[in-house]
Amino acid sequence: MLNIENSVLVIIDIQDRLVLASKYGTEAAENMTKLAKAANILSIPTVITEQYPKGLGNTVPMLKVAISPNAFITEKSAFSAMMEPEFAQKIRELKNEGRNQILIGGIETHICVLQTASDLIKEGFEVYIAKDTCASRKKDEYKAGIELLKQYGAKITCVEIALFEWLKTSRDQNFKEVQALIK
Numbered sequence: 001m002l003n004i005e006n007s008v009l010v011i012i013d014i015q016d017r018l019v020l021a022s023k024y025g026t027e028a029a030e031n032m033t034k035l036a037k038a039a040n041i042l043s044i045p046t047v048i049t050e051q052y053p054k055g056l057g058n059t060v061p062m063l064k065v066a067i068s069p070n071a072f073i074t075e076k077s078a079f080s081a082m083m084e085p086e087f088a089q090k091i092r093e094l095k096n097e098g099r100n101q102i103l104i105g106g107i108e109t110h111i112c113v114l115q116t117a118s119d120l121i122k123e124g125f126e127v128y129i130a131k132d133t134c135a136s137r138k139k140d141e142y143k144a145g146i147e148l149l150k151q152y153g154a155k156i157t158c159v160e161i162a163l164f165e166w167l168k169t170s171r172d173q174n175f176k177e178v179q180a181l182i183k
Contacts, residue, residue, distance in 0.1 A: 002128060002157075002165040008091070008099045009039040010120075011048040011067075012081065012106025012113050014133075016057025022107050022135035023142070029060050031159045032105055032133040034181045036066040038163050041174050045094055046071040049081045051112060079112050082119035091120070101126045103162055105133025110145030118152050127154045130162055 014032055019025035039046050046067055048059060053075055058064070074086045081087040091102075102125045106113050113134055117127050129149050136142040150156055157165075163178055172178075 002101055002103060002162055004042050004044060004166050006099055006101040006126075007039075007044045007166065008094050008102050009035055009044055009046045010081075010091075010102050010104040010106075010116070011036065011046065011059070011063070011133075012104065012116055013049055013051040013056070013076075013108070014060055014063055014106050015050055015053065016060055018051070018056055018107040019060055019135075022137050023139055025107060025135045028105065028107060028133050028135040029063055031130070033063050033066045034159050035103065035105070035130060035133060035162060036063055036068075036071075037181055038166065038178050040066065040068040041177050042166055044166070045099065047087065047090055047094075048073045049076045049084075049087060049106075049112075049116075050074070051076055080115035080119045081112070082116060082123065091123075091125075095123075095125065100124070101128065103128045103130055103157075105130040107134070108136045108141065108145070109134040110136050110141040110148075114145045114148055117149055117154050121153050128157045128162065129154045130159055131156050132158045 072090050076084045
């Protein structure tokens with residue numbers, strides 16, 4: 001189960017052109033925005049990647065304004081973010097601080113999310129896929145990506161499950177603010 005103290009939110013390539021090209025891309029961006037806002041409220045570190053932003057655009061505006069000012073944003077060209085030295089270093093630093101749970105989502109499910117999550121699992125992280133924050137260009141690609149992620153050992157979850165696992169109780173001081181994110 002996800003814990004505030006152990007979690008890192010990883011956002012993979014929720015960028016302008018990828019959102020438009022992906023089936024359910026806008027929905028995935030909206031759902032990830034909820035997680036980013038909650039991570040900000042709960043002081044959970046957030047790491048964001050942008051795949052070739054010159055060609056694919058930057059992180060979508062709704063998400064960009066929701067993230068913590070302390071979020072780590074890095075550009076990448078590799079499909080697995082773990083192949084990028086800056087990303088890998090940041091993730092390993094967070095692991096050394098006791099943050100071994102990765103809640104991840106993004107675009108495209110069957111490429112960058114899949115390869116990054118697979119490499120994180122190999123590094124010993126407990127990986128959770130927020131499936132309602134993921135999208136691919138085609139439904140079959142999305143489904144295949146989710147199925148492979150399960151086979152690789154990722155735990156499949158969704159935004160509401162993650163939010164309430166982080167909170168644990170309605171007595172949490174941030175309960176009302178986080179609950180208000182759900183519409």
